[in-house]
Structures are given as structure tokens and as C-alpha cells.
Amino acid sequence: MIKIDTLTVQFGGIKPLDDLDAQFVAPICGLIGPNGAGKTTLLNVLSGFVRPTKGAILLNNALLLGLSPRRRVSLGLRRTFQQELVVDELTAMENVQAIADHVSRDRAVARREVGLALDFVGLSDRRNTLGRQLNLFERRMVEIAKTLIGRPTVILMDEPGAGLNESETERLRRLLVEIPSKFNTQLVLIDHDADLIASVCIETLVLDFGKRLAMGPTRAVLNDPVVRRAYLGRE
Amino acid sequence: MRVFAFAMYLLPFIASGIGLGAVYALASVGLVILYRASGTLNFAFGAFGGVAAFLAWQLAQDGVPAPLGWIVGVAVSTGLAYGYGRVFAPRLAHRDRVVRAVATLGLALFLFGGMALYWGIGVARRLVLPTDLNFVVLFGVRLSYTRLIALGLSLAMAGGIGLFLSRTRIGLGMRALASDRHISAAIGVRVVQIDSLAWLVNGMFAGIAGILLANINRLDAGTLTFLVIPAIAAAIMARLSSLPGAFIGGMVAGMIEALLIATSPEIANLRSAGPYVAALIFLMIVGVGQGVGARE
Amino acid sequence: MTEISKIAPIPLVVAAGSEITPRMRALAIVVVVSAVSGLIALTSGGYWLSNFTQAYCMVLAVLGCALLYGQLGLVSLCQWALVGVGGWVSLRFYHYVHPPFFVTILVGGVGASVIGMIWGLPALRMRGLYLALVTLMLAGAFQSLVTVISFPVGGPGFLGQVGASGNDRINMARPVFASSDTGYFLFVAGATILCIFLVEAHRRTKPGRAWALIRKNEQMAVAAGVRIVFYKAWAFALSGFLAGVAGALLAGLFGQLDASAFPTTNSIVIFIGTLLGGYEVWLGAFLGGILTRFIPALLIDLNVNTNAGFMIFGAALLFALRDPLGIGGQLTILAERLYKKYQAQRAS
Numbered sequence: 001m002i003k004i005d006t007l008t009v010q011f012g013g014i015k016p017l018d019d020l021d022a023q024f025v026a027p028i029c030g031l032i033g034p035n036g037a038g039k040t041t042l043l044n045v046l047s048g049f050v051r052p053t054k055g056a057i058l059l060n061n062a063l064l065l066g067l068s069p070r071r072r073v074s075l076g077l078r079r080t081f082q083q084e085l086v087v088d089e090l091t092a093m094e095n096v097q098a099i100a101d102h103v104s105r106d107r108a109v110a111r112r113e114v115g116l117a118l119d120f121v122g123l124s125d126r127r128n129t130l131g132r133q134l135n136l137f138e139r140r141m142v143e144i145a146k147t148l149i150g151r152p153t154v155i156l157m158d159e160p161g162a163g164l165n166e167s168e169t170e171r172l173r174r175l176l177v178e179i180p181s182k183f184n185t186q187l188v189l190i191d192h193d194a195d196l197i198a199s200v201c202i203e204t205l206v207l208d209f210g211k212r213l214a215m216g217p218t219r220a221v222l223n224d225p226v227v228r229r230a231y232l233g234r235e
Numbered sequence: 236m237r238v239f240a241f242a243m244y245l246l247p248f249i250a251s252g253i254g255l256g257a258v259y260a261l262a263s264v265g266l267v268i269l270y271r272a273s274g275t276l277n278f279a280f281g282a283f284g285g286v287a288a289f290l291a292w293q294l295a296q297d298g299v300p301a302p303l304g305w306i307v308g309v310a311v312s313t314g315l316a317y318g319y320g321r322v323f324a325p326r327l328a329h330r331d332r333v334v335r336a337v338a339t340l341g342l343a344l345f346l347f348g349g350m351a352l353y354w355g356i357g358v359a360r361r362l363v364l365p366t367d368l369n370f371v372v373l374f375g376v377r378l379s380y381t382r383l384i385a386l387g388l389s390l391a392m393a394g395g396i397g398l399f400l401s402r403t404r405i406g407l408g409m410r411a412l413a414s415d416r417h418i419s420a421a422i423g424v425r426v427v428q429i430d431s432l433a434w435l436v437n438g439m440f441a442g443i444a445g446i447l448l449a450n451i452n453r454l455d456a457g458t459l460t461f462l463v464i465p466a467i468a469a470a471i472m473a474r475l476s477s478l479p480g481a482f483i484g485g486m487v488a489g490m491i492e493a494l495l496i497a498t499s500p501e502i503a504n505l506r507s508a509g510p511y512v513a514a515l516i517f518l519m520i521v522g523v524g525q526g527v528g529a530r531e
Numbered sequence: 532m533t534e535i536s537k538i539a540p541i542p543l544v545v546a547a548g549s550e551i552t553p554r555m556r557a558l559a560i561v562v563v564v565s566a567v568s569g570l571i572a573l574t575s576g577g578y579w580l581s582n583f584t585q586a587y588c589m590v591l592a593v594l595g596c597a598l599l600y601g602q603l604g605l606v607s608l609c610q611w612a613l614v615g616v617g618g619w620v621s622l623r624f625y626h627y628v629h630p631p632f633f634v635t636i637l638v639g640g641v642g643a644s645v646i647g648m649i650w651g652l653p654a655l656r657m658r659g660l661y662l663a664l665v666t667l668m669l670a671g672a673f674q675s676l677v678t679v680i681s682f683p684v685g686g687p688g689f690l691g692q693v694g695a696s697g698n699d700r701i702n703m704a705r706p707v708f709a710s711s712d713t714g715y716f717l718f719v720a721g722a723t724i725l726c727i728f729l730v731e732a733h734r735r736t737k738p739g740r741a742w743a744l745i746r747k748n749e750q751m752a753v754a755a756g757v758r759i760v761f762y763k764a765w766a767f768a769l770s771g772f773l774a775g776v777a778g779a780l781l782a783g784l785f786g787q788l789d790a791s792a793f794p795t796t797n798s799i800v801i802f803i804g805t806l807l808g809g810y811e812v813w814l815g816a817f818l819g820g821i822l823t824r825f826i827p828a829l830l831i832d833l834n835v836n837t838n839a840g841f842m843i844f845g846a847a848l849l850f851a852l853r854d855p856l857g858i859g860g861q862l863t864i865l866a867e868r869l870y871k872k873y874q875a876q877r878a879s
Contacts, residue, residue, distance in 0.1 A: 078754075094740060098740035101741065327852065351836075464668060
């Protein structure tokens with residue numbers, strides 16, 4: 001669970017996040033908003049890369065302020081980035097192993113967790129393929145597998161479906177809905193695909209200009225006229 | 236009272252450091268200008284200067300009137316820099332800053348090798364300038380006219396280029412390029428033209444700095460080529476961005492070196508390490524650059 | 532055959548997951564280095580034997596430099612200065628204690644490792660350009676310093692100097708079983724093989740994976756729980772250790788070291804050798820290191836001014852920057868393709 005309290009981030013004259021109050025309680029939550037709304041900034045504050053000017057964040061009742069990014073990882077925070085960051089010279093398995101090296105309890109556990117994660121995302125038979133030989137979908141799967149290592153408690157995913165075609169997005173969708181139950185973790189999802197968000201996320205937070213525009217059950221939020229105007233007004 | 240006495244004690248060394256400081260200041264400003272415009276730190280700056288100095292010296296030896304020799308020297312260093320900027324630098328424009336700087340290191344090595352090959356190393360030579368003959372006494376130190384001219388020249392050139400950057404359109408283009416290359420290119424700033432101009436200015440500064448250093452210190456391939464290191468140290472202290480800072484940094488570097496020379500013979504041998512250590516300490520204290528961040 | 536002309540440069544080449552197993556790679560290392568060393572030992576006279584021994588020391592220096600650049604993208608322009616530090620420390624230690632040669636080597640390695648880390652650590656948090664500058668400054672500072680204090684020659688005091696007459700200079704002894712020139716060369720070759728194994732072991736396991744993450748994207752590495760400074764320091768320590776070992780071996784070769792052998796330019800040349808040989812594969816370090824000594828030695832032999840060597844290296848750098856593979860990389864790709872063809876033919 002994530003609790004966000006009057007969170008403000010200010011750089012000079014710009015306020016990427018403005019007095020934000022929100023809670024992520026449901027097993028899968030969505031985070032949407034027009035471009036520049038502050039979604040990635042929020043993830044960066046959660047990860048510990050950006051220091052808030054004001055406000056606090058609680059991760060499973062632990063205060064995040066002042067904790068280093070590494071410390072947050074040990075609390076179970078995991079994250080993917082907008083661009084996939086698979087290392088070309090390592091195999092799929094080694095890419096995931098590289099994460100297990102630092103978050104798994106010991107080597108035996110690491111081996112098991114890596115195997116489970118690769119199985120779950122369907123890359124078992126591609127485990128020894130070099131990163132540069134994997135296609136985009138497989139690379140996104142590796143990124144997801146990386147987040148499943150070492151007992152995650154909250155996984156932040158930044159546009160996991162970007163660049164995927166329809167059948168791949170469907171496969172992604174089926175995977176995402178199973179993560180909370182299979183890995184006992186919460187999932188917070190940023191994406192621009194409204195259908196994906198609607199079919200996967202139970203609750204959704206909508207940001208606009210760094211402020212909270214709407215929050216609640218996803219269907220209701222997506223049908224909210226205020227939200228629709230915010231998106232349409234931008235085009 | 237003690238502080239005042241100490242300051243009085245230092246003044247002669249400060250005075251003797253004027254010439255060297257002026258050269259370093261000139262070099263530092265030249266480096267910062269090029270870095271701001273093209274993102275490349277030019278390790279070959281000293282080598283360009285060395286070429287200019289050696290050519291000027293050689294032409295004087297061969298009977299050519301000295302002023303002509305200087306002009307040819309500076310022209311050649313300018314041409315070399317412009318040529319590199321036109322031919323080699325664009326091919327590396329898409330690589331990161333470190334690669335581009337390392338490439339200039341290769342150029343420096345190449346030029347150093349050439350100078351050492353043709354003119355030899357370890358031969359005691361000085362580039363004598365007519366203004367060496369007259370001097371002024373300042374705080375008990377003899378300052379040749381050359382050193383005063385060096386100071387005046389570097390002030391004038393640094394000031395001139397500063398004005399150029401802030402008052403002219405091309406200068407504006409250079410400053411735009413420094414902030415963002417891609418956007419600048421997209422809005423029509425002529426990237427290649429401005430880059431080449433920046434290299435040209437760099438070569439000119441280098442030639443003049445080289446000739447002056449060959450007079451103040453000595454005409455030696457190694458000394459001139461590695462002039463670039465204290466100059467870079469000074470430029471770093473200006474965070475590779477401020478022109479006045481670069482100028483002051485260079486003057487300070489020169490004075491520190493003069494101070495070290497005068498302190499004791501043993502430390503004098505270490506004087507070339509002075510600017511390096513100062514720059515390192517400065518970097519550690521100020522902590523230039525980000526901690527976690529994408530590598531440039 | 533035409534295969535050679537079809538080799539297009541791939542940005543990054545050999546990795547753990549290719550069909551070449553670690554065992555085969557280990558075999559290749561031993562076979563290639565042994566074969567080359569054997570050939571050198573059999574055909575070289577005193578001049579070339581000494582130069583190839585020095586060349587192998589440079590291989591170790593390049594190995595460290597390639598580690599930093601290839602694994603982490605860090606440019607270190609002080610590797611030869613660290614070799615000098617290793618030489619100084621091992622000479623100082625030798626004159627003090629007269630230990631077995633292996634201990635001297637280790638002490639030299641550790642000494643250079645520590646100094647390298649002290650100088651490099653503050654720069655690790657900065658942009659890559661500043662690291663390059665700081666290391667270049669270290670090389671320059673070392674040149675100034677060692678010109679003043681010289682290398683230890685068995686005299687009294689910390690600096691170990693003797694009087695101007697130089698008659699009391701003591702040479703560092705080589706190990707008893709490797710005291711002949713040929714014997715010492717083969718000893719150094721063996722040390723080289725061990726060091727290559729040391730680096731490969733790092734690359735294939737946890738530190739290598741951590742370095743790969745850091746190199747790909749530091750933020751991502753932090754978000755994955757990697758201790759950035761620790762792993763960068765580890766790479767620095769290993770790189771410095773290799774340089775220190777090279778210094779100790781050099782000291783053993785000549786018995787004494789001279790400050791004139793450690794100018795700033797040599798550190799730059801080591802980096803050039805790293806690029807020329809190719810920083811992705813061990814063969815690159817091996818060939819690059821040999822080249823950095825071979826070219827000057829050849830020039831001397833041909834009575835050409837060695838400054839021409841600087842011109843060659845300088846120009847080579849400008850062109851080597853375009854090709855990340857280097858000579859070693861190209862050869863390795865070629866070897867792998869030939870091997871795969873051979874495997875395919877055997878299967879059919």
C-alpha cells in the first residue's frame with residue numbers, strides 16, 4: 001500500500017507535482033494522465049531519485065522520506081522504466097540473475113526465484129539467449145521478470161505495454177492480472193492504453209498538471225467527464 | 236599585522252606569476268569557449284600552441300622577420316584547429332563527451348610526436364621576443380614587457396571574445412549550441428559553421444598562448460603540450476562554463492605555480508603537479524557533477 | 532575466404548551466453564598465450580626477449596584499463612603511473628624485507644590498487660570526463676613526484692636512495708627458478724595467463740553482471756539494489772592491482788626502475804592500446820598491450836626516432852575510436868564464426 005500526503009515537487013518555476021493526496025490500496029492500481037502530468041515524476045519520487053519539496057510518502061506504513069533508493073528496494077519496492085533496459089551482452093537469465101544478486105536472500109533462493117520469474121513470463125526456453133537477440137516483447141518480459149525477484153511488495157511499472165501489438169498486449173494483460181496473487185505484491189501501472197488500464201487496474205489515479213484530477217474505481221474514473229475533458233482538451 | 240606581512244611577502248610571487256598566469260588564463264578561456272560551443276574538451280590545445288611556437292622559432296632561425304614568424308605560427312595553429320574541427324570532430328559528434336575529448340588526446344600525442352621528432356626533446360631553447368629586453372620592477376620582481384603584454388593581451392582577448400559571444404548573432408548561436416545541440420540544430424542554428432568557428436578561435440588562442448609560454452617558460456615539446464593540463468585544471472575550477480571564472484582560475488594557477496617555484500628547490504620540481512592537486516581538491520570539495528545520473 | 536570481408540562490425544561482441552563455453556574460452560586463453568609465448572621464447576634474442584617481457588607487463592596494464600572502459604565505460608588515463616606505483620612499492624618492500632617473489636608481486640599489486648582507489652574514488656561520483664581528467668592529472672603528478680624521489684635502490688630511509696656514485700645500488704632479485712631471461716619471460720607469461728583468468732572470472736560472475744547493469748543505466752542499477760560506489764571501487768581496485776603486478780614484474784625484469792620510464796604520455800599510450808586491441812575481449816588486451824611495446828621497440832631496432840611512435844599511436848587513436856571491436860575483437864569474431872562453421876560441418 002502506498003499513501004501519498006500533500007506531495008509537492010518544485011524545480012525553479014515548475015511544479016511537476018502539486019499538493020498531491022492519494023492512496024494506492026487495491027492490488028492493481030492505475031496511474032494515468034496526459035503527457036507532462038507528473039506520472040513519471042511521481043515514480044521518481046517513490047524510487048528516491050527526486051526529493052519532494054513538501055509532503056510525505058508511506059510505503060506499507062514505512063516513511064520513505066530520507067531513505068536511499070537502495071533501502072527502498074530492500075523494503076520491496078521494484079520498478080521498470082519507460083525504455084526497456086535489457087543488457088545486450090548478457091543472456092535473459094543473466095539479466096534477471098543480475099537483480100537476484102542484490103535482492104535475493106541467498107544463492108539457492110536466487111536460483112529458484114530467477115527460474116520462477118522466467119517461467120512466469122514465458123521466457124524459460126529463451127533463458128540462454130543474448131539480450132541483443134531478444135525482440136521487444138521478450139525484452140519487456142525480461143523487465144517484468146526482474147521486478148518479481150526477491151519478494152517485492154510494490155511494483156511500479158512505467159508503460160510496460162509501449163510498442164506492443166494487440167496480441168502481445170493481450171498476453172501482457174493476462175500476466176499482469178496474475179502478479180498480485182502469485183507474488184503477493186501490489187502493482188501500480190502507468191500506461192496510455194486505456195483498455196489495458198481498464199481491464200487490469202481496479203483503482204486508478206488521474207493526474208493533470210501535477211494535481212490529482214480523479215481517483216477511484218477505474219471504470220468510473222475513465223467515464224468521468226472531467227477526466228475526458230482533460231485528455232481531449234490537450235489534443 | 237601578521238596577515239599583512241604575509242601578504243607583502245607573497246606579492247613578489249604573485250607578481251612573478253603574472254606572466255604564467257596570463258598564459259594559463261588565455262588557455263583556460265580558450266578551452267571553455269570551445270567546450271561550451273561544442274562540448275569537446277580540447278586536449279590538443281597545448282600541442283597547437285607548441286606548433287605555433289616552434290614554427291615561429293624556426294622561421295626566425297631561418298632569417299624570416301620575427302613578426303612574420305609569429306603570424307605564420309598562429310595562422311598554422313588556427314588552421315590545424317579549424318581543420319580538425321571541420322574534418323574529424325563532426326565524425327565523433329554523436330559520441331559522448333569523453334570519447335570526443337579522448338580523440339583530441341590522440342591529436343595531441345600525434346602533434347607532440349611530430350614536434351619531438353623534428354625539433355627534439357630536452358634541448359634547451361627559449362623563444363626570445365623583443366619585448367624581453369625592457370622590464371618593469373614590481374614588488375621587487377623584474378617583469379619583462381613580454382609578461383605585461385601577455386597579461387594585457389589575454390585580458391583583451393578574453394574580454395573581446397566575451398563581448399563577441401554576448402553581442403553578435405554568431406555568438407548567440409554558440410551559446411545556443413552550448414545549451415542544447417539538437418534543438419539548436421532543429422531551429423536552424425548552423426551547427427557545423429559555429430563549431431568550426433569555435434575551433435578556429437581555439438586554435439588562435441592556442442597559438443598565442445603557446446608563443447607566450449615558449450617565451451616565459453621554455454620552448455620544449457613536452458612543456459608546451461602539457462600546458463593544457465594546468466589550463467584544464469583552471470577551466471574545471473570555472474566549471475567549464477564561466478569565462479571570467481576561467482580567466483581568474485588561470486591567473487591563480489599561474490601564481491600558485493610561481494609560488495611553488497620560489498618556495499624551495501625540491502618543491503619547485505613538483506610545481507607542475509600543483510595545479511592538478513588544486514583542481515582535484517576543488518573537485519572533491521565542490522563535488523561537480525551529479526551522483527546518480529545517466530552518463531553523458 | 533570471403534567470410535572475412537563480410538564481417539560487419541557489431542557494436543558489442545562476445546558474451547557468456549554464446550555457444551563458446553567457459554571451458555573452451557579458458558582453453559583458448561592458455562593455448563593462445565602459451566603458443567605465442569613459446570614462439571617468442573624460441574626465436575628471440577636478448578633485445579626482443581626483454582621487450583616482449585615488458586610488452587606482457589603492458590598487457591597487464593591494458594587488461595586493467597580495458598576492464599574499466601569496457602565494463603564500466605570509465606576512462607582511466609593513469610594506468611602506467613599505477614604501474615610505476617606498483618614498481619615503487621614492490622622495490623621498497625623488497626629492500627626492506629627480501630620476501631619471496633610472489634609476496635613482492637602481491638604487495639606491489641595491493642599498493643597500486645590502494646593508491647588508484649584513493650585517487651579515483653572522489654572522481655567516481657562525477658561525470659566521466661572529470662574522471663579522465665583526474666586520472667591524467669595523477670599521471671602527471673606521478674611523473675613529477677617520481678622524478679624527484681626516484682625509485683628505491685636499497686639505500687637507507689623511506690626513499691631508499693644511495694649516494695651519487697651509485698655503486699651501492701642493489702638490484703631486486705628475480706625468483707630463483709626464473710632468473711634467466713627466457714625463464715623470467717615465461718614466468719611473466721604465466722602470470723599474464725593467471726591475470727586474464729582473474730579478469731574473466733570477474734566478468735562472468737556477480738561483479739561482471741553488476742558492472743553491466745551500471746554501464747547500461749546507473750539509475751536502473753540503483754533501482755535494482757546495486758551498490759554503485761562499491762562496484763565501481765571494486766573495478767578500480769582490480770584495475771589498480773593488475774597495474775601494480777605489472778610494476779612489480781617490471782622491477783624484477785630490470786632489477787631497478789627509472790623515473791624516465793614513467794612519463795604521462797605512456798599512460799595515454801596504454802589507453803590507446805586498449806582501444807586498438809579491443810576492450811571487449813581478453814585477446815584485445817593481449818594484442819593491444821603487445822602492440823604498445825612492440826611498435827617502439829621496432830622503431831628503435833630500425834633506427835627510427837621513437838617519437839614517430841607517438842605519431843603512430845596518436846593517429847591510431849583517432850581511427851580506433853570509430854571501431855569498438857579493435858583488432859582483438861575482430862579476430863575473436865572471426866574465430867567464433869570459423870568454429871561455428873566447423874561445428875556445422877561436423878554435424879552434417
